[in-house]
Amino acid sequence: xxxxxxxPRYLIKTRGxxxxxxxxxISGHRSVSWYQQTPGQGLQFLFEYFxxxxxxxxxxxxxxxxxxxxxxxxxxxxxxxxxxxxALYLCASMVDQETQYFGPGTRLLVL
Amino acid sequence: DAKxxxxxxxxxxxxxxxNLPCNHSTISGNEYVxxxxxxxxxxxxxxxxxxxxxxxxxxxxxIITEDRKSSxxxxxxxxxxxxxxxxxxxxxxxxxNMLTFGxxxxxxxxx
Numbered sequence: 001x002x003x004x005x006x007x008p009r010y011l012i013k014t015r016g017x018x019x020x021x022x023x024x025x026i027s028g029h030r031s032v033s034w035y036q037q038t039p040g041q042g043l044q045f046l047f048e049y050f051x052x053x054x055x056x057x058x059x060x061x062x063x064x065x066x067x068x069x070x071x072x073x074x075x076x077x078x079x080x081x082x083x084x085x086x087a088l089y090l091c092a093s094m095v096d097q098e099t100q101y102f103g104p105g106t107r108l109l110v111l
Numbered sequence: 112d113a114k115x116x117x118x119x120x121x122x123x124x125x126x127x128x129x130n131l132p133c134n135h136s137t138i139s140g141n142e143y144v145x146x147x148x149x150x151x152x153x154x155x156x157x158x159x160x161x162x163x164x165x166x167x168x169x170x171x172x173x174i175i176t177e178d179r180k181s182s183x184x185x186x187x188x189x190x191x192x193x194x195x196x197x198x199x200x201x202x203x204x205x206x207x208n209m210l211t212f213g214x215x216x217x218x219x220x221x222x
Binding site for chain 2: 004031035042050055088090097098100102104105107
């Protein structure tokens with residue numbers, strides 16, 4: 001099976017812009033979770049989607065949002081970008097309540 | 112989810128076994144121990160998980176103490192490609208899909 005894919009892999013934006021990141025889970029996986037990784041805060045949970053519904057949300061401002069489509073693909077959006085949003089954004093998929101498998105990540109740089 | 116404690120860094124000679132400890136003294140009866148590793152700037156890679164019995168797969172072995180308050184991940188013959196940050200996470204499979212990452216152990220395999 002193909003693994004979790006994330007696009008784009010690298011992205012440069014300026015403050016105030018918005019960005020949309022995409023995640024395609026492993027075939028058959030219905031749960032998609034998003035994480036942010038920064039040098040200062042480490043790996044932090046953003047939110048999780050299952051069957052197009054957000055089930056869990058981490059402690060992030062409302063500028064961070066996401067959605068899941070009927071084919072389980074997911075997108076996350078960050079509006080009004082800030083310098084501190086520069087990070088590696090990781091997507092993980094699982095069947096449900098089982099082992100999570102991570103994608104390669106999208107590295108976002110906000111200038 | 113229970114908190115885990117890992118040493119921040121360890122060294123290992125190439126070809127020798129790498130033994131990475133993890134303390135999870137507040138683990139609950141239904142929580143599994145998961146191990147992931149992250150090679151520089153890539154997505155975390157699933158290694159192994161277990162509940163109370165020792166587990167082995169093609170990558171590693173997981174030894175869980177009888178009281179389940181600590182565990183050890185063993186890489187039997189470490190190679191330079193095993194240099195990575197190793198994360199120990201405890202999670203109940205029926206408690207949502209959020210993983211809580213700590214600081215992990217930075218393993219340096221040296222020639």
